[in-house]
Amino acid sequence: MGVFISQLFAFVIIVGVLVKFVGPPLKKATQKRQSEIQSQIDESEVAKKRLAEAKTAYADAMEQAKAEASKIRDEAREDAQSIIEDIRAQADAEVARIKEHGKAQVALNRSALIRSLRAELGLSTVDLAGKLVRDHLDQPGAKSESIDRVIGELEEMAQGSATPSTISSHAEAIGTHTMRATSRESIRALQKAFNDTTASMDSAGLTELSDDLLGVVGALDQHPLLRKHLAEVNDDGGAKGDMIDSLFGGKIGEPAVRIVKVAVNHRWSTARDLSFALERLSRLALLKVAELQGNIDDVEDELFRIGRLLVAQPALTQEVSNPLAPTEGRVQLLDSLLAGKVSDTTRQLVAGAIRTLRGRPADSVVSELADLAAARRGEAVAHVIAATSLTDEQVGRVTQVLGRVYGRPVSTQVEVDPELLGGMRIIIGDEVIEADIATRLAKAAEQLPR
Structure with missing residues (x-):
């Protein structure tokens, strides 16, 4: 009995301890857990509500998307139909353009073919004519006869002809056509000084003068700055004369010094013209030697x-x-x-x-x-290029008729060029008389329609 009472007492103590010390925390924890569960239940209700709202919004969005898609499909069909109509219109226009272009191209090709056939026919005709002409010119005397015909044409041209302006009647104009007026005037003045200086000189003196002038030209060409200074306009002519004496005095003859002084005291368009003028006088001095001899x-x-x-x-x-x-x-x-x-x-x-x-x-x-x-002799030089050698009679006729055409004596130089086929080509100064068969055939080919 005592044992039971002690065990009951101990049980009561344990229950009291549990009630006093374990019960409150356990109750508090249980209440907190219940609060959390309730909060989760509330959140779940809110989530359910949001889910329902989302489902509703999704359904609305799907309905709107379906309506928008239907609208886009309808618009796309309309656009596609419009594009198809535009493409058809463009295709019709392009087909019409291609047809017109094709017609124009056909006409162009036809015209080009006609021109090509005409050109080929013309070239064939010229080739055939050339062959016939060559066969004829291969016969004895044919080339000489062609030259006679050219001379006859020149004789007809000589009737009532005037002197061409391209042929100068003065020796001092030879080689000066490209110069400016200032240099040409200076050359004429220098020519007069040369004529006065050489009037009484013999062959030896003229040869020495030619060598001296050529030496001065060489010195000027080797020293361009000196030549430029001597060719420049300077009112103090005496200073240039003193310079000439100091540079060439005692090294060249007195006639050459005198001519060079005259040259440097004239105006020149370019410094090179000064060298050319002195070089020219050197040549004229030798030509005068030939005249004396x-x-x-x-x-x-x-x-x-x-x-x-x-x-x-x-x-x-x-x-x-x-x-x-x-x-x-x-x-x-x-x-x-x-x-x-x-x-x-x-x-x-x-x-x-x-x-x-x-x-x-x-x-x-x-x-x-x-x-x-030739100009020194008062003649113009005629370079006659012929297909065959000219007889003395033909040379005389050419010389005489060219003299009448140009109104002055003519010196005729003959050169043979078989490639001319027949006739002859005459070159006088800047003028060329193309009366040869080869040139006439070439011009006939050039004038064919293209």
Whole structure:
């Protein structure tokens, strides 16, 4: 019994302890948990409500999307139909344009084909005519007859003809056509001083004068600043004269010094014109030597032949004209080719020309010499290029008729070029008379419709 009472007492104590110390915290925890559960239940209700609202909004959005999609489909169908109609209209317009372009292209091709056929027919006709002409000209005497016909045409042209303005009647105009008026006036004045100075000089004096003037030209070309100063306009002519005395006095003859003083006291458009004027007088001095010796006709002919040789030999012309090669070597090369074949005067003229090329081709400079020689005699030079050699009678007729055409004596130089086929080509100064068969055939081909 006592044991039971003690155990009951202990149980009561334990229950009291549990009620006093364990019960309040447990009750508080239970109440907190109940509050959390209630809060979750409330949140769940809110979530359910939001879910319902979201479902409603989704359903509304779907309805709106379906309506918008339907509207877009309808608009797209309308746009597609409009685009199809536009494309059809553009296609119809493009088809019409292509048809019109095709018609125009066909017409153009037809026109081009007609022109091509005409051109081919014309060329074939010209080729056939050329063949017939060549066959005819291969017959004996045919080429000579073609030359006679050209001379006859010139004789008809000579009736009542006037002197062409392109042919100068003064020797001092040769080679000066490209100069300005100031330099041409100075050359005329210098020519007068030259004529006065050389009026009573003999061949030896003229040769020395030519060498002296050529030496002055060489010095001026080597010193461009000096040449520029001497060519400039200066009111103090005495100062230039003193400079000439100090530079060349005692080194060249008195006649050359006098001529150089006259030259530097005149006005020049460019400094190069001063060198050219003195070089020109050097050539005229040698031509006057030829006049005194009575062989200026031969000198003119030799110069013409040398010019034709250089034209026919481009490699030789290039070598002789090469400014990078030593001058004396170029002079000796040409001199070796001319030795024993031309006069001393011609050799001196050509050597002087080679020394003063200044970048010009040798063949053109030698041709200028030939023209100057002819002009010195009061003649114009006619370069006659013929398909065959001219007889003495034909040369005489050409010379006579050209003299009537140009109103002055003419010196005729003849060159043979078989490629002309027939007839002849005449070059006088800046004028070219193309009366050869080859040129006429070429012009006939050029004038065909294209």
